[in-house]
Amino acid sequence: MDFQPDLGKDKDKLAEVIGQYDGLAIRSATKVTEKILANATNLKVIARAGIGTDNIDKEAASKKGVIVMNTPFGNMITTAEHAIAMMFAVARQVPEASASTHAGKWEKSKFMGTELTNKTLGVIGAGNIGGIVCDRARGLKMKVVAYDPFLSEERAAKMGVEKVELEDLLARADFITLHVPLTDQTRNILSRENLAKTKKGVRIINCARGGLVDEVALAEALQSGHVAGAAFDVFSEEPAKENALFNLPNVVCTPHLGAATTEAQENVALQVAEQMSNYLLTGAVENALNMPSVTAKKPRSWAPGSNWPSIWVPLLVR
Secondary structure, three states, X not given: OEEOOOHHHOHHHHHHHHHXXXXXXXXXXXXXXXXXXXXXXXXXXXXXXXXXXXXXXXXXXXXXXXXXXXXXXXXXXXXXXXXXXXXXXXXXXXXXHHHHHHOOOOOHHHOOOOOOOOXXXXXXXXXXXXXXXXXXXXXXXXXXXXXXXOOOHHHHHHHOXXXXXXXXXXXXXXXXXXXXXXXXXXXXXXXXXXXXXXXXXXXXXXXOOOOOEOHHHHHHHHHHOOEEXXXXXXXXXXXXXXXXXXXXXXXXXXXXXXXXXXXXXXXXXXXXXXXXXXHHXXXXXXXXXXXXXXOOOOOOOOOOOOOOOOEEEOOOOO
8 A cells, every 4th residue: 555645636647657556545636537547457446535526537437447435424523513613603703803803903893793593594415414514503593494305304304404495495594504515416506596596694604515606606795795694615616726705704715624623534544444445355335426335245365465456545644
């Protein structure tokens, strides 16, 4: 197993050496393109240490018979907590108030906030992370409405949330938080048209994926006052050096920190290593995105020092 933390950022270098490896473990910075896969003559599995896999050409991987896995459970709590933290930050204008106070000002009347208690939180996507956000929000005495085509009425009732259609959520929510993957169906789910349907004074949180919100339209809605605030951890282009949301009042921005805790990074590192070794040694498939799960078969026999699977892994634990 080779640990080369910087290799994944160099597409050409990775394309040169990828043919040596049976497995590839990556984080978000590595882009697994069709060109890289064309050189991956021995590759059998790509495992993403995290949830989002839009940095992997899954169609090209599938054509080569390469399994694509993610680790959906290791950073759920951390990402959900970050969304809640961002919601508090934008509700009370914490970053701006902190910067002002550090500058020696005492602008107490400038930073009038709003309580979360008794507000309506609209959750778009009530799966693993969204479900935790719903639970935490209910603990804050918020009313939670959820839009998720895969959420059953029975499951919603157990979660203590109200299942609604997107139009209803847009019209009722005081806060909107997104927890869906970026797909053709979810891209710009908060489009210019849908942003116009939101309740005046809404605050929007995105700790899921860049591209779910029309950032230019949101910036205009913030400047007009229709949207009262926004908190974004993810952006349509990353690393985000420039963005329509930057430098606007009551917009909180963080550099994709959703999974950035020691606990989460340890969890996904262990999970990705376990899933890849299970597949390469026993044929067990877990959390694959391009094939069904498969239970373990008889362990393969690997002659020491000869045909042991070679895996390229970045530095997963920081």
